[in-house]
Amino acid sequence: MRNMRAGIEHLGILSGVFNQYRIFYGEDNDLVRCREFLRERLEKDESVIFLAVEEGDDALEVLGFTQLYPIFSSVSLKRHWLLNDLFVTEKARRRGIGAGLLNSARQLAEKTGAKGLTLETGHDNENAQKLYEKFGFKKHTEFHYTYKL
Template sequence: MKRIFAVRAGLEDLERIVPLFDEYRIFYRQESDRASARAFLEDRLRREESVIFLAVHEDGEGGNHAVGFTQLYPSFSSVTMQRLWILNDLYVTETARKSGAGALLMETAREFAKETGTKGLTLTTWTDNFTAQRLYEKQGYIKDDEFYSYNLFF
């Protein structure tokens, strides 16, 4: 029986995460760079600076492969004086879209945020990423129309 399940990734999963992370970056119009992706992810995991969950597809014959991931970064709200998680990355391979993998990863992130006693989750997405926006709204996320986001990049 085929199924998709979520697991928290560790260093032992690095080689399964790297191709997904590289595809994610390409989606956001970045050049493919698996070596740098591997170094970046290894650093985050070794330093415990992020939490990564994988969506894993079980093929029914004893094998499985990762079809998506989400990466969370810790943050804080000074106003409420509580911790929160930034859901920074969510990616599902093109062949696994509409399989429920994205919703599973979102629900896994939600449960993790609750279990760690945080205020909640926050995320941003491109204004024209309507597929992702529908998923987020279906999961109960509310589009912010109260605050503007500003960035200063170097």
């Protein structure tokens, strides 16, 4: 198993696991829209995606991914990364893949001189919360507002 940064050439193998991720969160199965969405992010260089992959006989198998979006802090005058998506396929869970993907995200933040990483997770997603806290993420209680359209 290894982690790698996804490029447009990985669109085929990435789209399937991205679709699984969306289904996990209650969205409709829509591989075509997933592929279009990811293609746009990659072509416009609007996100960074890391894949956890395993070498198969004929191809790479995606075990999980994380997608990060750049945001900026006006106060610190630095880049910040929004860790928007982190997903490990059901069959690959409990193998340290999520931790490996978090390491890739942290390395990206360090390499780009970012202020830090921000993420959100469900209040009931206790397994993810434990992993994030193990990596040094702190619950933000000072600033929390969301406006949904």
